[in-house]
Amino acid sequence: MVNIIDVARQAGVSKTTVSRVINNYPHISPDKRRQVMEAMEQLGFVPNPSARKLRGQVTTTIAVIVPKIVNPFFAYLVDAIEQEGYRQGYQTLICQTNEHKSKEIAYLDLLKNKQADGIIMAAIENDWADIEPYTAFGPIVLCNEYVNQNDVPTIRVDQHEGTYTAIRHLIERGHRKIMYCTGGLFTDFGKDKDRNQAYQRALEEAGIAINPNWILVDRHTIEDGKKVTELILDMSDRPTAVFTGSDEIASGLMMAARKAGLHIPNDLAIIGFDDQPIAEVLSPSLTTIRQPIARMGKQAVDMLVQLMDQQPLSTSLSKLPVELVIREST
Amino acid sequence: MVNIIDVARQAGVSKTTVSRVINNYPHISPDKRRQVMEAMEQLGFVPNPSARKLRGQVTTTIAVIVPKIVNPFFAYLVDAIEQEGYRQGYQTLICQTNEHKSKEIAYLDLLKNKQADGIIMAAIENDWADIEPYTAFGPIVLCNEYVNQNDVPTIRVDQHEGTYTAIRHLIERGHRKIMYCTGGLFTDFGKDKDRNQAYQRALEEAGIAINPNWILVDRHTIEDGKKVTELILDMSDRPTAVFTGSDEIASGLMMAARKAGLHIPNDLAIIGFDDQPIAEVLSPSLTTIRQPIARMGKQAVDMLVQLMDQQPLSTSLSKLPVELVIREST
DNA sequence: TTGTAAGCGTTATCAG
């Protein structure tokens, strides 16, 4: 491995000077700078990141933690973050927890060991109380997920508004039997709390009673969607519309419903969440709530960079608007 | 940051002993081992990877290079690699080139600096001649993509067989006007060479002349698929079937064709490639060539680990079989 | 079985 000393020798300078060239220090004679550049070129020198991280204060590395990279929502988010990070001179470490608490913690250790200057969490497996201590080692920004705590830097969409808009849309289409089918649990915190409350509020305002049979939780995948359809088919009192927490559930649901002979949207209206590319190519195409993923990623990076640069944050919470995209499934 | 010395002090031993405990050396008294473990626990010690990489010979890190993580094929491949790597004790660095040659080279530098022990490349942007020198610093395994060179460790599917099977299937369905629409170029090397040759061979065997108008290259995305449909609609002599290089092009194509009033498969048959989750939920569901992505990922890791362990490779090429999945679009 | 000490490749400090 060719190192800074080899370059120094080749250029006839000290390794300090080489280091200065690498790091663009201002006061170096043009002559020496040129010599060093040439030597680096000739020897194919590349600075060793381990050594830099070990010695320096700064790693110019950020990490983004997602549960599953095969989930298109997270893939697009990671992509946005990676590209914006790259633009701002950061290397992005992509970390997949597979929903394991221990893996999440292991990735947070990246801060502890100065492997990364900051972390963007797109999901949270552990309690915030267990994560918070890591902020002592570097900034953590939540993106997409959030917690019941005011001072945690967060970029997210307005889940309440999104869900409320979706349910209102179904009601306006004449539906009164609306199933609610989402990711997390029907709990009292974070993302799901907002969605749950919006669902309840929209129904209440329309004077519709809530049917507990039509509340399904912990549904994520296309497979889950198919199973939801089976559930619906088995019901004596079927819903006429379904709100789903992601386009993936929606697509599985739609496919199975179609196969069972249901006409969409006449027999069953379906609305998704995310506006993934798939939403447009489904038949019928999927009405859904569009999340501004690229903007979320960019803003998360911006906020993280501000924190890493010790700049004061104008606001610790950025709530981006969502958009109802009406297609054929409702 | 709590380091090995802090632990040593707390446990009342030397840092060497701590290091030995971390690395599971055999000859340590149970007593001291326990003391060290307790100290590590109490202090919340986590070994610093930079220091280990800098000092040691081994990083227990592998890197996987993909062009775009938002492409579901690569997302699934990365997922398989990450999980298998994790199982075998390796941390996986996920690297996205965005199809930039320079980024690919930058990632190959990971080998040079001992940031990774080995690399899996799922795509190739640069010429192999420019990549080959990096093998001096650590093993490189190709997965999915390949080059015209015998000794390069490669895991891939039989693209020729896959494409041939697909085209034969269309011919058996009675089609003689078959469009060919794929990713790379209609070139003479790698993945595309095999596909191209298979297309030509299948047509030739069936006594069908090749129509150059029906050969489209460099198509990748859903958007590309839509545009292909426009092209078809503008043709005076239209194909009756289309072979596409990925389910994504196929889905864009299908959607636009349906919108234009074409019946699928009667007016236009479509066959995809990959068997992504989307293939099943499309309407009509998509006939496609299934790639064993999970197996590819696992085998790539296995092969890389063998090479990193300096074990001889039984064979440098593993060609996995593909499978025709017949659905409604043909 | 345990400890001492020399590095791995960089950057920060200090002196010139």
Added chain:
DNA sequence: CTGATAACGCTTACAA
């Protein structure tokens, strides 16, 4: 403007 030198946290001869 430039250079010597001391860390950063860890592993590994070599000694004991």
